[in-house]
Amino acid sequence: MQVHLRPLHWAAGVIAWLLLAQPAVHAQSMLDGYWNLLLDEDAPEYGAGPEEGDYAGLPVTAASRDVAQSWDPEQLTVPEMQCQPFPSTYGPRAVTIMRVWEDRDPYNNQQTQIETWIAFSAQHRHIYMTPQPEPPPVTPDSWQGYSTGRWVGNVLWVHTDRLKAAFIARNGLPLDDRSTMDERFFRYADVLTDVMMISDPQYLTRPVIESKEYWRAPDGIMEPYPCVPNDETPRPKGVLPMHLPGVVVHDGPLAYGMPLQAAQGGAETMFPEYEDVMQSLPPNPAPKAGHKR
Amino acid sequence: MTMARFPAAVRWLAAMILTQGALAQPPAVVPPRPLPDGQRAALFDLTGYWVSVITEDWRWRMMTANKGDYASVPLNAAGRKLADQFDPALYGGAGYHISQLIDCRAFGAAGLMRMPIRVHISWQDGNDLKLETDRGQQTRHLHFVPDHPYETAEQPVTAQAQLAQGHHGAASAQGYSVAVWEQAYRFDASSFQRGPPANDRGGLGRVAVNMAQPGGDLAVVTGNLTAGWLRRNGVPYGVQTHLVEHYQPFEDPTGGQWFDVTTEVDDPQYLNAPFVTSSDFEKEADGSKWSPHPCRQVVPE
Numbered sequence: 001m002q003v004h005l006r007p008l009h010w011a012a013g014v015i016a017w018l019l020l021a022q023p024a025v026h027a028q029s030m031l032d033g034y035w036n037l038l039l040d041e042d043a044p045e046y047g048a049g050p051e052e053g054d055y056a057g058l059p060v061t062a063a064s065r066d067v068a069q070s071w072d073p074e075q076l077t078v079p080e081m082q083c084q085p086f087p088s089t090y091g092p093r094a095v096t097i098m099r100v101w102e103d104r105d106p107y108n109n110q111q112t113q114i115e116t117w118i119a120f121s122a123q124h125r126h127i128y129m130t131p132q133p134e135p136p137p138v139t140p141d142s143w144q145g146y147s148t149g150r151w152v153g154n155v156l157w158v159h160t161d162r163l164k165a166a167f168i169a170r171n172g173l174p175l176d177d178r179s180t181m182d183e184r185f186f187r188y189a190d191v192l193t194d195v196m197m198i199s200d201p202q203y204l205t206r207p208v209i210e211s212k213e214y215w216r217a218p219d220g221i222m223e224p225y226p227c228v229p230n231d232e233t234p235r236p237k238g239v240l241p242m243h244l245p246g247v248v249v250h251d252g253p254l255a256y257g258m259p260l261q262a263a264q265g266g267a268e269t270m271f272p273e274y275e276d277v278m279q280s281l282p283p284n285p286a287p288k289a290g291h292k293r
Numbered sequence: 294m295t296m297a298r299f300p301a302a303v304r305w306l307a308a309m310i311l312t313q314g315a316l317a318q319p320p321a322v323v324p325p326r327p328l329p330d331g332q333r334a335a336l337f338d339l340t341g342y343w344v345s346v347i348t349e350d351w352r353w354r355m356m357t358a359n360k361g362d363y364a365s366v367p368l369n370a371a372g373r374k375l376a377d378q379f380d381p382a383l384y385g386g387a388g389y390h391i392s393q394l395i396d397c398r399a400f401g402a403a404g405l406m407r408m409p410i411r412v413h414i415s416w417q418d419g420n421d422l423k424l425e426t427d428r429g430q431q432t433r434h435l436h437f438v439p440d441h442p443y444e445t446a447e448q449p450v451t452a453q454a455q456l457a458q459g460h461h462g463a464a465s466a467q468g469y470s471v472a473v474w475e476q477a478y479r480f481d482a483s484s485f486q487r488g489p490p491a492n493d494r495g496g497l498g499r500v501a502v503n504m505a506q507p508g509g510d511l512a513v514v515t516g517n518l519t520a521g522w523l524r525r526n527g528v529p530y531g532v533q534t535h536l537v538e539h540y541q542p543f544e545d546p547t548g549g550q551w552f553d554v555t556t557e558v559d560d561p562q563y564l565n566a567p568f569v570t571s572s573d574f575e576k577e578a579d580g581s582k583w584s585p586h587p588c589r590q591v592v593p594e
Contacts, residue, residue, distance in 0.1 A: 041571075271344060
């Protein structure tokens with residue numbers, strides 16, 4: 001028997017499909033709300049920044065060290081850079097609050113985006129939930145990059161690329177604009193964890209892994225973040241403070257009893273056996289006049 | 294009136310809805326089955342060799358930080374007073390920062406997973422997940438409660454906390470740990486707003502109770518602890534401390550296996566607030582890099 005479906009039949013079929021084929025949505029609402037960043041790890045990153053010359057535990061390349069050696073913190077006072085936002089690869093490193101919310105398709109209730117807003121430097125991210133079209137090829141690099149996400153059980157997986165060149169620590173260690181970040185978000189009761197795995201073919205020999213915690217803030221308040229550049233330090237227009245490579249030796253880590261060779265970082269410093277390596281490192285030199293601490 | 298008066302698609306729709314309703318009827322009563330033990334109930338496999346990857350807090354974890362440096366730790370006045378009694382002379386003198394003379398109190402349960410260590414995880418028996426470390430040479434036993442291997446992630450681990458604080462013999466550096474697999478979500482009344490699962494019985498608000506979803510984590514609550522250190526430069530925690538940990542496995546972009554352990558230290562004696570950190574461990578193929586290093590009981594208890 002041949003069946004001919006009229007428009008009414010098609011409509012009934014579509015309605016039936018919508019009723020009966022609801023997609024699984026898993027844990028998709030579990031991140032919504034306000035979250036205070038916890039400051040129980042990496043204290044310097046939440047304050048003035050790590051010591052210049054302290055790269056211990058980071059798998060940096062020689063090129064990365066060269067860039068960091070030429071960096072001068074006075075750059076932060078240049079008007080053009082005063083309001084530069086944190087990149088998403090560094091966003092949680094601020095004493096601030098984050099809001100998370102989701103967007104859903106009004107017709108099928110599918111989660112289409114998860115958005116985050118970190119108050120400090122007004123960092124607004126869009127995490128496009130798959131399936132989503134790829135970004136147009138001319139999508140410009142940005143501080144927050146282009147993020148796509150998917151749920152794997154109760155863990156949100158996010159991949160981010162199309163990032164602007166930025167930094168991985170606030171002591172001059174750079175990140176290339178080819179860097180990418182993969183994150184895993186999960187939550188237990190009032191604690192939210194964001195594991196960030198940052199890759200960079202230029203400045204890292206292997207991915208850096210960092211994990212950040214947030215504490216739920218039921219009565220969260222999101223303050224505005226006005227930023228207006230000022231001439232904080234008079235200097236001729238166009239001057240960018242910097243050091244020529246090799247001119248300044250950063251021996252700040254000496255204050256912590258850290259071997260200067262360990263402070264140079266590298267992948268080997270990430271693993272427990274480096275404790276044994278430190279036993280045989282040459283002793284630190286005495287600080288010399290002109291060294292920067 | 295006959296069914297033939299309705300279009301075929303409407304008849305089909307009615308049949309599907311009626312069928313769905315029939316399937317949504319409560320299931321027949323069946324005798325309860327005994328729950329599996331912790332090992333057979335495992336939501337994921339944590340066994341094997343894992344290495345802590347130290348990219349955060351490097352100078353507090355890979356080294357002994359300066360005396361009096363308790364940055365990031367919400368110590369109260371009593372805690373600071375005790376931390377300031379740290380004596381570098383007992384731990385290597387002038388070279389104490391990188392000395393491997395490390396007090397065993399730094400390897401107590403509340404600080405252990407923050408230390409630079411490798412861990413070997415294996416099942417001692419069906420309800421005892423054993424965690425051993427090379428550096429510090431510690432052994433933890435994570436005890437599953439018989440017939441109670443699961444909990445929902447939305448519930449606080451209060452019952453486990455009470456069990457961990459119960460009487461389990463003398464207090465020790467690793468204390469007594471109670472473990473439970475936390476399933477991501479169970480579709481019950483509280484998950485009503487998340488929508489029904491696909492291809493399942495029931496419609497909105499009538500989803501099958503106790504239906505596990507993929508994913509989950511391992512929650513561990515530890516009590517019955519002796520006093521110890523949160524950091525190797527003498528930052529203390531007290532005997533009333535209880536520890537809540539969540540172990541979450543994940544993959545990196547290359548398919549490498551990791552777990553993250555989020556650690557919440559609650560200590561009414563020396564902390565003003567919970568101390569929360571997370572540490573990441575990468576899976577290793579075997580134990581070839583296992584490197585036992587004893588800790589030292591430098592100061593008699």
